[in-house]
Amino acid sequence: MESKRVLSIRDLEISFKTTDALVRAIRGVRLDLFQGETLAIVGESGSGKSVSVKAIMGILSSNGSIDAGKILYTDPETGEEFSIVDMSQREIRSKISGQRIAMIFQDPMTSLDPTMTIGKQIMEGMRYHYQVPVQEARRKAQELLELVGIDNSAKRMKQYPNQLSGGMRQRVVIAIALACDPQILICDEPTTALDVTVQSKILELIQSIQKEKNLSVIYITHDLGVVAKVADYVAVMYAGRIIEKGSVEEVFYDPRHPYTWGLLSSIPDLNLEEEELYSIPGNPINLALPFQGDPFAPRNRYALNIDFEQEPPLFSAGGKHRVASWLMDPRSPKVERPASLERRLKEMREEIGRNE
Amino acid sequence: MVRYIGQRISIAVVTVFLILLLLFLMLELMPGTPFNDERLTDQQRDVIMEKYGLDRPILERFFKYMQLMLKGDFGISYTLNKNMPVSFMLGQRVGVTMSLGLQAVLLGLAIGMVLGIISALKHGTWLDSAMSMIAVAGVSVPSYVFALFSLYVFAFLLRWFPIRYNPSAPGLSGVLPVISLSMFTIATVARFLRSEMLEVLGSEYILLSRAKGLRESAVISRHGIRNSLIPVVTVVGPLVVNLMTGSLVVEKIFAIPGLGGLFVQAITVNDYNVVIAISFIYSVMFVLVMLAVDILYSVIDPRIRLSKGGPA
Ligand SMILES: Nc1ncnc2c1ncn2[C@@H]1O[C@H](COP(=O)(O)OP(=O)(O)OP(=O)(O)O)[C@@H](O)[C@H]1O
């Protein structure tokens, strides 16, 4: 059975007014999220991952505005539709954020209120949105704490964030996110700030909760290695645009965009320790300055002349696979992926195979 | 926690003791004696000194003083009101000074907080800039300038308020002195709270509470204000010092029968016991405020209340 679409983003454009320029942070993003599935958004720092999801939650900074496009949320249970772009920030928060769509942030050390008990912070959403009676809210918060793997929940409820380790705090943040039974969970680099050993545990926790509650998950990361483990779909962002997207199989079996190649090559390989870690040359462009052509062209070894003149459209690579690169044009010369990357891809496919 | 508070209190007691000792030593070093009348011969002066016990060694005098002080006896005035007990002279004056000071602190905190919160919320607008300018003026202009200015404009020119402070009608006549005294507090608290609040509003837990779907006003009242108010407690100590020094002059300007005016007089005529008693009262007030701030801070901030290294 085809699963239901819960979120669809069409041609989204977002810009920020700063004192000296207009930053065009998101330039025509198109994405879909289906019930129970995981969409991963990857890309270097500043590519627009967080901004895209903040727009969905109605928490863009006050200098940002949605200039064009649609964000459509469909409640998978009731079929109710919400056009988020047409709602005021106040309306989004009273109907969507925290209740139907919840979010987890990068740094658990700073994402909890240091002067409020864990219990109060978990109960806050339920009490605020649904006026759940204290007793019931407390019971539910305790259940949530146990669900996210925190024992001794009655005692933990009365503790303050600084009495918990980073991994524990991230579990609390997850409990907060689940408090109002959302259908979509957005995780903005949920493990980046954690110890490596804790990272995989949090990842597994998110996956098991997703399965149990049939959640749809948007998972933001700059680690393509994580994507292979958790995602059904991948969207690769660069300079405010999605430059390659498709199912995990499509993108990992047959990546087409040189930027994706670069990201894939820069995943640390645990088997080959001595090899120096690859990184894409140069820096992302500054979106506050005007540019011509493909913003990735100056960093692209495979750039064609046209890349410096005109930004490529999204070409289809079959199935759901889309690539914004002139290399996809039938008139372009044929370019082979580097041999070292092919080796890495083979390993990663095995990883995906193991998870199936 | 209890141990921490006990510790703080004993530190406060020791501090007060040391201050008293220091006051004694400093007065000893001050030129002149209370009996600098030119008509007195050296012999006569020696007799008087002996009569009041001022010929005894300083430590002996110190301990004797301490003993009596604990019974509420601050000695007698040597010059200002000859032989009148100091405790009697200070009696009503302490009340006047304390009540004006307290009003100024409370008014300053209240207005300062409101201004600080508004500037942070209206960050970057003309309102914010205007308030910043007022705050800079409030911090840099001494309270006696405000006092003189407001006296001239509102009491002398406009005649809205009486020029002199009237102890039997402290309401209206207390307005100008209280406002002059509170200016510095208003400005300091406003500035401090504004920057605290801006930092808090940019923090990730504010973002998280927005993502919970809380209305912006709820985000600010539940998480923003609470977290930015806690550190304000730390600036209250220095504010009280400023207020005490300010009150010395402001009391003079409005002819307020408080400690400040008496203090200045007593110093000019070397009235030892009065000087020591007032300095001592000021010191005790200050030590008490600091003690209260420390304890309050550790009670309201769970990070300190519960941290392992800190007071447990
Ligand atoms: N409030 C703002 N004012 C101006 N520019 C902004 C603002 N917020 C984001 N931007 C710009 O938008 C772009 C995308 O930012 P975003 O936070 O989405 O990046 P990201 O992909 O999440 O990066 P990271 O991996 O570092 O989190 C950046 O170029 C950033 O400078």
Ligand SMILES: [Mg+2]
């Ligand atoms: Mg981000």
